[in-house]
Amino acid sequence: MKKVCLDFVQALKDAPDLEASLKALSREIEELGFAYVRYGFAMPSGPVIDPNDTMLVGAFCDEWEDAQKDRNWMTQDYVVQHCSTRTTPLTFSRLYSLMDDGHMTKEQEVTHGISREIGMEHGIAVPLRDGLPVGVGGISFCAFDTFSDAGFAQHLDEIGPDLLDLSELFHSNLSRGHLLPENCRLSPRERECLLWLSAGLRVDQIAFRLGNHPKTVEKQISSARHKLRARTNAQAVARALTLDLLNP
Helix, strand or coil, X not given: CCHHHHHHHHXXXXXXXXXXXXXXXXXXXXXXXXXXXXXXXXXXXXXXXXXXXXXXXXXXXXXXXXXXXXXXXXXXXXXXXXXXXCCCCEEHHHHHHHHHCCCCCHHHHHHHHHHHHCCCCCEEEEEEECCXXXXXXXXXXXXXXXXXXXXXXXHHHHHHHXXXXXHHHXXXXXXXXXXXXXXXXXXXXXXHHHHHHHCCCCHHHHHHHHCCCHXXXXXXXXXXXXXXXXXXXXXXXXXXXXXXXXXX
């Protein structure tokens, strides 16, 4: 493993929380010519990824975030579609070529037209997988706008392997439950309730197994949702699975 990755591994080990891990990644990719990074991961229950069941970390430039904040961009994003169905990286130049050649829906053309208009010309999206077969996600890197088309292609040839290694290392690191703030960590009973939910049990069935009143179980699940900032039980289970919080 190259020194850039060895240093990054140590930085991740030393990171006390998720924010520090993201800062460590941002420092590494800045050295490789990238200005922004966004990571997303989901445990989809159907063919379409529900934004509510997706963990998102990082952000692109303010112009992109402002333009997309009132749009359901995740369901209209070709990169999300690519990362959920394929394992090969997708460059932004390839993305825009597909758009120009008519391979996208009108909604996807709007989404990526915004990116192109604000100068997100060069970058790459790396699909990521989890040990569980249904876990899908990816990490996108947006390069500085100083690159020419040919210059970025050459640069990517040189640093591509390092970028892929950094992506996998960051992805693996997010399974460390202790990266969550203290007030986000699940109690043993909350963890157990979510585990039974993930197995398909109803609240009354969970209550019977645990020897509790259904209202007690509902309260514990509600507390878990609050800690994970989840709006639904399914979202809470997805986030807990993504963060590997359901193991003892």
